[in-house]
Amino acid sequence: RFDVSVCGSATAWRSGRWLIWHASDGVGASRGSGCRDAAITAGHLVGTYGVEDLPADQARRPVVVDFATFGHLMIGGAPRSGRSQILRTIAASLARTHSCADVHLYGIDCGNGALNALTRLPHTGAVVGRNQTERVVRLISRLKGELGRRQDLLADAGFADIGEQRAAAAEDERLPHLVCLLDRWEGWLPTLGEVDHGSLTDELTTIMREGASVGIHMIITGDRQLLVGRIASLTEDKYGLRLADRSDFSMLGIPTRKVPEEIPPGRGYRNEFGTETQFALLAEDATGQGQAAAITAVGEAAQARDAQVPRARRPFRVDTLPARISFDEAWELRDQEASRSKLWALVGVGGDELTGHGPDLAQGVPAFVIAGPAKSGRSTVLMNMARSFLAQGVRLVVAAPRRSPLRELEGHEQVLKVFTGDDIDEDEFEELIDEAEPTPETPVVVVVDDGEVLEDCDAEGQFKKLIQRGSERGLALVIAGDEEDVCSGFSGWQVDAKKARRGILLSPQDSSSGDLIGVRVSRGQVGGQVAPGKGMLHLGNGELATVTTPV
Incomplete structure (x- = not known):
């Protein structure tokens, strides 16, 4: 049992003053005279927040949230x-x-x-x-x-x-x-x-x-x-x-x-009965x-x-996504268990309890698609994934046919080659991969920026083979490109990349873009101003998550 202290007469709280909820007993009491006690049996969860007037019974009764x-x-x-x-x-x-x-x-x-x-x-x-x-x-x-x-x-x-x-x-x-x-x-x-x-x-x-x-x-x-x-x-x-x-x-x-x-x-009135009720303040200071x-x-x-x-x-959280976050800050938020795989890469932070999210390319079809309009941050996301692989000892092959921050990786000891032309020779690409001798323990990831430029490149057959059988050899592919052109058509290596059904959409402008990452996107989720730093991530589990991408 607990006591509810209710002070003041009915006329006192009709004068227009709020009741005051006392932290000592957790209930409202008006500023006046003539106190009396009202007791409530509480074998269950109860929270008091006001007092109701019952003139027919010449009584007052606490108003409570009684979860029973x-x-x-x-x-x-x-x-x-x-x-x-x-x-x-x-x-x-x-x-x-x-x-x-x-x-x-x-x-x-x-x-x-x-x-x-x-x-x-x-x-x-x-x-x-x-x-x-x-x-x-x-x-x-x-x-x-x-x-x-x-x-x-x-x-x-x-x-x-x-x-x-x-x-x-x-x-x-x-x-x-x-x-x-x-x-x-x-x-x-x-x-x-x-x-x-x-x-x-x-x-x-x-x-x-x-x-x-x-x-x-x-x-x-x-x-x-x-x-x-x-x-x-x-x-x-x-x-x-x-x-x-x-x-x-x-x-x-x-x-x-x-x-x-x-x-x-x-002051309130209960529906149907019209019972007059005075709700409580938490302290004398009404501001x-x-x-x-x-x-x-x-x-x-x-x-x-x-x-x-x-x-x-404790209650589950629904954390606010940060407006901006650095790669190093986001890397510290990664799930330690999920990121044990060498082919796990950081894409962004999100979730109800802020966590670093990204794909494990060792699982399923070894491909991941980054799509969005110009200036949406595609190259930045691709660069963050490249940094993730390098941090875990993975070797890279880079293709950047247009100006891209990935070209800065040329000369890095773990970067086997940076292709900068608008074509890739099939024999050269095949020889490069064979010499690297990738295995699941020593994988190689091919990262491609502005992928639509290389859709019909000479090495198309090698890319197709990589997507189809790459997981057996320790090979994986990450491709970024314009949402209207990348992975388009009905056949080809880029269409095969969509079969992974995972990727990230950055400021998508058309609901059909969801096909690139294997989900349906509603009209309410697309359009609007292009804003780098936010994306809709799908990891192949059927759940579309909004994430903040590191800058």
Whole structure:
């Protein structure tokens, strides 16, 4: 059991002042007189964030997120009615009361950054903004994947919902509750809601429709658009704060005559019942800085309390991709296990937990395609892969028919030859490879820049043989070129290179470019300004990942 201290009379908090949430007991208390205690039995996870008035019972009752019965929550209100603050209060209350092994928090901030303060809580895996489209896609994809994983896990174990699983499982095997806080639905709709013809909104509705039973919960704030859209039908729990038009309360099933003319910030009314509720601040200082400081204090205490929680039980991260990163910095982030192969090469950094990614050309068809328009950074990516091979003792054959930074590798002791013409003699190329005597233990990689120039070169037959049987001899190929011309046509050695079904697209301008690396690319992922440093990487596993390429 824990006690909830509620101070002040009903008339005191009707005066328009926020309740104050006390860190000592984790609940709201108004500034006034006449305190009384209300107790809640908590054999399950509970977070308190306000007080509701029950005049018929001459009583007040704490408003809580009780995960035994909680599904999702929607809070509608006009700007500056206290919507964002309620999300911060709920997050801080849950963080103060429960371990980061039991509750994981995620934020999607489509407003002015009010949720950024939640990153100071160890419970928070990520707070993403509406301008971080790629990061939001990753977060929603992870939540959708977690939904499927949990459904399978509960079904296999014979549990009906997460409550049964947590009651039966050992402490270190209990599934945590995942709470996703989305601030300002009206900011989501015209931005993230339009991505890929509304696919993110569709995935969000799936999470709301199926997630509550497996412990994935949504708390969404917004204006009247939240209360009238199709998403409004996905939960029964709603509150209305001050709305631009009092008649909008009818969307909550509350007669307009039951709503006062003046509604102060933080005052809300529960749908259907019209129960008057006062939501809590986290500290006396009602400014944004004051509330952020209160969250920081909760976070510091929670960090100390949860210091022994293992990484596996903490929330998954959705890291921000760096705008720029050097090769040396990216090389340090590589996966040590994956990069043990001599034919592994660094292409870029990405992933939810920032990691260096690249192909292992010792596996599958020994080819990798780098494609993009002019000035998209193709040669830079090719150079980074060449540096990766050289760092691991691999020998190279370079073909650079046009001006390229790869020509600077001429004279390096591990570079067998740098071809700079617009043709490569077949006999010369064959003799060069035979003299090198490549094996899987002492491989040779052929790196080709501006590959479209060499599509019909004299050594075409040798390139074709390399792609078809190179893995047996310790040979591999990396080719870079313009997305419109490289690996084009219906036959030839470059068409064979596409059969590896792996590569990277840099600032692609046409959805058909996905064929070069073995994936389908939507129209929403192509076009726009050419911006070196970002790419869509496919390693043959069916997953398209956005990465930052080293410069």
